[in-house]
């Protein structure tokens with residue numbers, strides 16, 4: 548097996564952790580000796596053993612403790628994320644590699660957790676273990692993109708989604724919700740909504756569009772709905788708004804008090820904060836609520852304030868072959884100085900009949 552094939556197996560194993568490991572990352576581990584797999588494992592649930600420990604146990608189970616000890620001596624560990632070097636719920640994994648005298652670690656990316664971030668690798672190198680970093684790093688970032696954003700920036704993972712015309716317009720002032728993209732694109736947006744813990748809009752979009760902000764991806768009524776976050780002061784909350792058609796949590800983030808009608812459930816909250824850092828404090832508040840990802844759906848002012856501050860991990864633009872003309876509301880309109888230093892990476896291009904979906908990624912620091 549080539550190193551790529553082994554690492555692909557690591558990703559397949561890591562993905563088995565599914566939704567059971569959050570807020571921990573998805574991690575898989577394959578141990579090889581002389582080109583053959585001798586053990587494999589993955590992090591199965593939050594608080595449970597880490598992938599490296601499960602792979603060692605797998606080796607011991609297959610070959611017995613004594614033979615496993617010999618096999619693990621001078622073996623190679625493949626992992627998608629740097630082994631931990633701190634004791635939290637379980638002992639540090641670096642100790643295991645050192646204890647069993649592994650020869651080499653092949654690892655895709657460093658752990659963005661500031662408590663680890665390279666310390667695990669340093670510890671292994673100091674113990675004489677050869678470390679190779681970077682194999683399939685893009686795939687590794689994608690797999691744990693939410694975990695990475697949460698740790699790197701202490702905020703939820705942020706996707707900005709724009710639906711625009713060929714002339715980059717997102718609507719028409721005073722016209723309410725303007726249909727821009729086709730049914731297939733809209734279906735894809737509902738899927739995106741399902742993949743995020745929350746959907747955020749500005750007060751302008753609430754007042755103009757009166758959206759429901761729910762995921763209508765599946766006909767099942769049991770589907771869990773993302774939280775809805777409305778940012779801005781200029782909001783007049785009424786019980787009959789589209790937002791309240793389901794019973795998901797709704798947060799109005801503002802710098803002045805927003806009156807919530809008494810007949811609305813306890814799920815409707817006013818997060819009130821001082822003006823200077825309302826967005827940053829809102830991010831911490833959302834993380835405390837276990838809301839680890841946000842889909843920012845507009846409008847123009849919210850897009851631009853987040854883009855200029857670098858508050859995004861992915862930018863998804865759906866473009867329909869339509870032209871609204873000068874009366875339309877401009878979509879992305881960030882001033883050049885605040886955006887020129889930002890680096891975007893093209894991630895994917897898809898088409899939904901006549902519409903085009905382009906996904907960009909915000910560049911991450913080296914090694915992660």
Ligand SMILES: NC(=O)c1ccc[n+]([C@@H]2O[C@H](COP(=O)([O-])OP(=O)(O)OC[C@H]3O[C@@H](n4cnc5c(N)ncnc54)[C@H](OP(=O)(O)O)[C@@H]3O)[C@@H](O)[C@H]2O)c1
Pocket residue numbers: 708709710711716717718719720721723724725727748749750751752753755756778779780781782825826844845846847848849850852853876
């Ligand atoms: N095609 C699309 O993808 C799309 C998506 C959504 C909306 N739209 C269209 O966009 C239009 C609305 O856009 P818009 O620019 O007028 O409104 P908007 O961006 O939805 O809302 C602007 C308001 O949100 C608040 N806000 C935004 N960023 C903030 C920040 N960083 N911190 C604190 N508050 C912040 C402010 O509220 P206060 O001033 O109240 O404090 C601001 O005035 C509508 O016509 C809608 O149909 C299009």
